[in-house]
Amino acid sequence: MKRWIPLLAMALVMLSACGSAPASAPASAPAASTDSPSGAAASGDVDTSKLAKELFFYNWSDYIDPSILDDFEKEYGVKVTLDTYDQNEDMIAKVRAGNSGYDLVVPSDYAVTTMAAEGLIIPLDKSLLPNISHMNPDLLNKYFDEGNVNSVPYMYGISGIAYNKQDFPDGVDSWAALFDPAQIEKYKGKFSMLDDERESPGAALKYLGKSLNDTDPADLKAAEDLLIAQKPFLAAYNSSDVNRKLASGEYVIAHAWSGQAIQAHNGLGDEFSGNADIMFTMPKEGGMIWMDNLAILKDSPNAYTAHVFINFLMRPDIAARNTEYIGYLSPNKDAVDLLSQDIKDLYAQGFAPDAEMIKRLEWAVRNEKTTAFTDLWTVVKGE
Amino acid sequence: MIEATSQTKTVARPASASERTSLGGFALLANAVLLYTFLYVPIAILVIFSFTSDQFGVRWTGFTLDWYARLFANERLMGAALNTLYVALISTVASTIIGTLTALAMERYRFPGRSGMDALLYLPIVIPEIVMAVALLAFSAFAFDLIQSITGTPIRRNLTTVIIAHIAFSISFVVVVVRTSLKNFDRRLEEAAQDLGASGWQTFWRITFPLILPGIIGGALLAFTLSLDDFIISLFLSGPGTSLLPVEVYNKVRRAVTPEINAISTLMLIISIALVGLSQLAQRRR
Amino acid sequence: MRPYGPPLTHGGPTMALDTLQKQRQRSSRLRLAGLLGPGAFWLTLFFAMPLVIILLYSFMTAGPRGNVIWQATFEQYTTLFTKDIYVNAYTRSIWASVLTTLICLLIGYPLALFIARSPQAWRTPLLFLILIPFWTNFLVRIYAWQIILSNNGLINSAFQALGLPTQTLLYTENATLLGLVYGELPFMVLPLYASLDRFDFTLMEAAADLGASRWRAFLRVMLPITMPGIAAGSVLVFIPTIGQFVVSELLGGAKVDYIGNLLQRLFLRSNPPNWPLGSAMAVVMMGVLMILIMLYFRSTTEEDR
Numbered sequence: 001m002k003r004w005i006p007l008l009a010m011a012l013v014m015l016s017a018c019g020s021a022p023a024s025a026p027a028s029a030p031a032a033s034t035d036s037p038s039g040a041a042a043s044g045d046v047d048t049s050k051l052a053k054e055l056f057f058y059n060w061s062d063y064i065d066p067s068i069l070d071d072f073e074k075e076y077g078v079k080v081t082l083d084t085y086d087q088n089e090d091m092i093a094k095v096r097a098g099n100s101g102y103d104l105v106v107p108s109d110y111a112v113t114t115m116a117a118e119g120l121i122i123p124l125d126k127s128l129l130p131n132i133s134h135m136n137p138d139l140l141n142k143y144f145d146e147g148n149v150n151s152v153p154y155m156y157g158i159s160g161i162a163y164n165k166q167d168f169p170d171g172v173d174s175w176a177a178l179f180d181p182a183q184i185e186k187y188k189g190k191f192s193m194l195d196d197e198r199e200s201p202g203a204a205l206k207y208l209g210k211s212l213n214d215t216d217p218a219d220l221k222a223a224e225d226l227l228i229a230q231k232p233f234l235a236a237y238n239s240s241d242v243n244r245k246l247a248s249g250e251y252v253i254a255h256a257w258s259g260q261a262i263q264a265h266n267g268l269g270d271e272f273s274g275n276a277d278i279m280f281t282m283p284k285e286g287g288m289i290w291m292d293n294l295a296i297l298k299d300s301p302n303a304y305t306a307h308v309f310i311n312f313l314m315r316p317d318i319a320a321r322n323t324e325y326i327g328y329l330s331p332n333k334d335a336v337d338l339l340s341q342d343i344k345d346l347y348a349q350g351f352a353p354d355a356e357m358i359k360r361l362e363w364a365v366r367n368e369k370t371t372a373f374t375d376l377w378t379v380v381k382g383e
Numbered sequence: 384m385i386e387a388t389s390q391t392k393t394v395a396r397p398a399s400a401s402e403r404t405s406l407g408g409f410a411l412l413a414n415a416v417l418l419y420t421f422l423y424v425p426i427a428i429l430v431i432f433s434f435t436s437d438q439f440g441v442r443w444t445g446f447t448l449d450w451y452a453r454l455f456a457n458e459r460l461m462g463a464a465l466n467t468l469y470v471a472l473i474s475t476v477a478s479t480i481i482g483t484l485t486a487l488a489m490e491r492y493r494f495p496g497r498s499g500m501d502a503l504l505y506l507p508i509v510i511p512e513i514v515m516a517v518a519l520l521a522f523s524a525f526a527f528d529l530i531q532s533i534t535g536t537p538i539r540r541n542l543t544t545v546i547i548a549h550i551a552f553s554i555s556f557v558v559v560v561v562r563t564s565l566k567n568f569d570r571r572l573e574e575a576a577q578d579l580g581a582s583g584w585q586t587f588w589r590i591t592f593p594l595i596l597p598g599i600i601g602g603a604l605l606a607f608t609l610s611l612d613d614f615i616i617s618l619f620l621s622g623p624g625t626s627l628l629p630v631e632v633y634n635k636v637r638r639a640v641t642p643e644i645n646a647i648s649t650l651m652l653i654i655s656i657a658l659v660g661l662s663q664l665a666q667r668r669r
Numbered sequence: 670m671r672p673y674g675p676p677l678t679h680g681g682p683t684m685a686l687d688t689l690q691k692q693r694q695r696s697s698r699l700r701l702a703g704l705l706g707p708g709a710f711w712l713t714l715f716f717a718m719p720l721v722i723i724l725l726y727s728f729m730t731a732g733p734r735g736n737v738i739w740q741a742t743f744e745q746y747t748t749l750f751t752k753d754i755y756v757n758a759y760t761r762s763i764w765a766s767v768l769t770t771l772i773c774l775l776i777g778y779p780l781a782l783f784i785a786r787s788p789q790a791w792r793t794p795l796l797f798l799i800l801i802p803f804w805t806n807f808l809v810r811i812y813a814w815q816i817i818l819s820n821n822g823l824i825n826s827a828f829q830a831l832g833l834p835t836q837t838l839l840y841t842e843n844a845t846l847l848g849l850v851y852g853e854l855p856f857m858v859l860p861l862y863a864s865l866d867r868f869d870f871t872l873m874e875a876a877a878d879l880g881a882s883r884w885r886a887f888l889r890v891m892l893p894i895t896m897p898g899i900a901a902g903s904v905l906v907f908i909p910t911i912g913q914f915v916v917s918e919l920l921g922g923a924k925v926d927y928i929g930n931l932l933q934r935l936f937l938r939s940n941p942p943n944w945p946l947g948s949a950m951a952v953v954m955m956g957v958l959m960i961l962i963m964l965y966f967r968s969t970t971e972e973d974r
Contacts, residue, residue, distance in 0.1 A: 414779045415784075419798060422854070423802060425810045425851075428817065428823070429805060429809060429813050441822075480707075481707045481708050484705070484707060484708060485705060485707070485709075488705040489705075492701045492704075492705075494701060500705070500709060501963070502959065503713070505959060506720065507712070508908050508962075509908055509955045509959055509962065510951070510955055511912030511929060512909075512912060513914075513929070513933055514723060514947075514951040515716075515719070517936055518720055521726075522718060522719035550715075551711060551712065551716045554711060554712060558708070559860070559901050563860050563864055564864075566864075567864060567868075567897070568867075583700075597866055598863050601859045601860070601863050604800055605856070605859060607804075608803045608804065608855070612803070629806055632806045632808055636808050636812060649805075651805060651806070652804055655804035656801060
């Protein structure tokens with residue numbers, strides 16, 4: 001048996017060398033599959049004869065109103081099967097291994113770049129996506145996918161502070177509320193920070209007046225010290241059920257995504273109704289903006305149907321309904337107009353960026369230097 | 384399970400529970416009561432809060448069956464629960480059979496490569512789940528490429544890949560438990576049977592099997608439990624549309640636990656108890 | 670088995686002895702292949718081979734996009750052994766696992782003993798009662814502990830009702846420990862029970878009759894005989910505890926890293942993930958554990974041979 005092991009190892013190395021090396025052809029022809037669009041469909045009309053029976057959608061959990069999938073089936077006769085993930089990296093790992101069986105995924109900003117570079121997603125056929133005209137031009141053509149070659153925006157969000165106004169009647173306007181020892185002592189064990197190597201260090205850097213992409217070692221050290229000093233007062237690092245813990249009163253304040261704050265305020269679908277005391281603010285020092293995007297996988301046999309579905313999701317009425325349900329922000333400007341007055345009021349109260357707030361927001365870029373954040377985070381967690 | 388052991392044990396039992404042990408006996412009882420309470424408090428909460436009208440499922444605000452109604456209408460969760468039971472049942476049966484055979488080989492035979500096999504058997508116990516998940520994912524990518532290049536048909540991960548993986552990590556756990564019962568086994572019983580003219584096959588079924596049955600059942604229960612709970616391997620090896628309950632629950636729990644999750648957990652509990660109860664009944668009849 | 674019967678003699682002298690032996694040998698070899706074959710096949714194909722990939726990864730270079738570049742290097746292992754943060758995660762995890770194992774053994778042994786000494790008809794139900802909680806999803810059970818331990822949870826509500834101050838119970842290292850013991854206890858009790866069930870309790874009587882105190886009888890008779898169960902139980906508890914990450918996240922508040930958390934992060938949470946480093950970390954951890962286990966089992970198995 002022992003003799004076999006090196007042999008096997010060799011076989012595996014050889015196999016993997018040809019199997020998993022990125023196809024290194026980012027410019028592969030769009031939608032080379034059999035159902036690629038013909039000229040006739042270019043007007044945006046859907047050629048129903050080319051639709052697949054079923055579409056496999058791999059999306060974040062609780063990230064679509066399930067009734068929208070039903071509507072799509074009613075309208076086009078295509079059943080959408082939804083599976084969920086919890087992290088870009090989970091999804092990429094599965095897709096990278098090949099034959100995932102999914103047609104459509106929802107990578108975040110930086111993950112679009114990764115997936116495109118690895119040849120995991122295909123360029124979109126814009127002639128099949130006429131509804132892209134409804135999108136907010138400010139959120140198109142971003143650094144991670146210039147020209148929106150491989151993706152269209154799905155939802156976006158900002159990372160700031162959610163708080164309970166019963167405990168903070170005067171509101172909150174600075175990251176000091178989460179980092180200043182004199183302040184956090186009062187709610188020791190009743191607040192949380194996002195459990196993410198870019199979010200929490202990013203917030204610390206912002207509090208220090210730096211860019212959240214700052215990789216200067218001295219600044220990173222300062223951010224690290226700040227986070228370590230904060231730790232004894234912290235209830236938990238939590239990026240998952242902050243919504244529920246805020247709504248139920250377990251946390252009085254938290255580093256949170258805007259969508260979590262809206263869910264805490266308004267409730268999430270019919271899962272729970274919210275707590276109207278929960279407010280959200282983008283601190284004056286600024287914070288992070290990020291966006292999740294729709295993209296079609298290279299090994300999808302149903303690229304045409306996937307385009308039709310993406311276009312459907314960009315229809316303003318559908319996007320508006322989805323936004324109401326999920327609570328994150330819609331990059332669809334015409335959908336925003338259709339939102340209920342309640343949500344619009346929340347947006348006016350700081351749950352969504354206005355022209356002034358936009359200036360304080362920053363995208364978190366990923367490059368070879370930002371791996372420093374992985375080390376920083378490991379040190380913070382190791383204390 | 385009971386019948387088998389009673390033949391040897393009834394002799395050993397009678398006078399042992401004598402008056403001397405009353406104090407120790409009380410301590411044992413107290414420890415047991417405490418531990419059973421410890422084990423069941425969370426379960427009780429889970430079951431009770433599947434009936435609460437509180438939307439967060441964290442306090443009692445009144446009785447409702449709404450969550451169950453919602454659950455039965457939720458095809459995703461119900462489908463995932465069925466998938467999970469299916470995977471757990473098949474992988475338990477397969478890994479128990481394979482594991483028992485392996486345990487017999489390891490305990491009863493000396494052969495070249497035995498220590499290598501020993502190492503191979505401990506590896507699945509030693510490996511962190513997440514590492515095995517990553518390894519299997521990478522391996523499935525190779526294997527699928529290979530199969531596709533030979534047969535020309537693309538294959539996808541599905542429930543079968545999950546079952547294969549579950550069997551792979553369960554075998555070792557079965558082997559460990561079964562070997563424990565084989566170690567304390569009095570070989571003279573088998574020798575005696577053979578000397579009395581029983582064939583090897585007869586000896587196994589009449590003597591060996593009944594005596595190690597508690598170990599086999601213990602191993603099977605471990606395998607069942609492991610499979611029901613496995614999350615990361617299921618996440619990575621399942622295919623589209625074949626979601627498993629732990630994956631669904633993990634994703635949901637991380638956003639917001641609702642009593643609906645309590646309800647499905649309660650149902651799974653009842654189904655598992657019923658399944659195991661049935662298997663016990665069947666065994667008793669035999 | 671029978672107190673009397675025909676004298677036990679081996680087969681007649683009619684067949685030549687060596688052919689008989691050869692036949693026996695062959696059938697024995699066949700039987701071994703039949704017994705060992707399925708397990709060896711399955712584990713080699715679906716376990717050893719995937720693991721070889723991890724081993725290979727650990728000597729490769731991490732790509733900028735979380736990919737693995739097939740370029741051999743020892744870099745991962747040097748990082749692992751030279752940076753405090755990784756060494757600390759190892760020691761913290763090992764310590765937590767030792768504690769968990771000891772606690773499980775300390776409370777699990779009496780429980781297994783209690784079950785083994787219960788009336789025959791009770792034993793199976795008692796055993797099942799230990800396992801039943803584990804047929805609900807682990808995460809959900811850990812969440813139930815959050816409900817019990819949180820600041821406005823059940824225990825603190827009771828404290829308030831009694832006029833006692835609120836205690837911080839959740840998101841502490843003790844909460845993590847409690848969750849670990851809760852999660853692993855049956856893995857200790859099952860093998861312990863399996864060996865105690867075979868234990869001949871008259872031996873204890875005999876020891877007592879010979880003047881041994883009960884404690885001494887336990888130490889000298891019961892403990893050695895049930896050692897395989899203790900070993901198996903300890904291993905089954907110790908190992909998964911080392912790799913855990915859910916309990917420390919949900920009950921410990923994700924505030925400190927155990928190996929499991931670090932592995933999870935290296936494989937799936939960092940951007941970009943670093944599979945080679947994660948693989949190296951796993952390889953080292955498995956290597957250490959394998960040595961421990963082999964030593965452990967060897968020492969316990971040699972005793973009764």
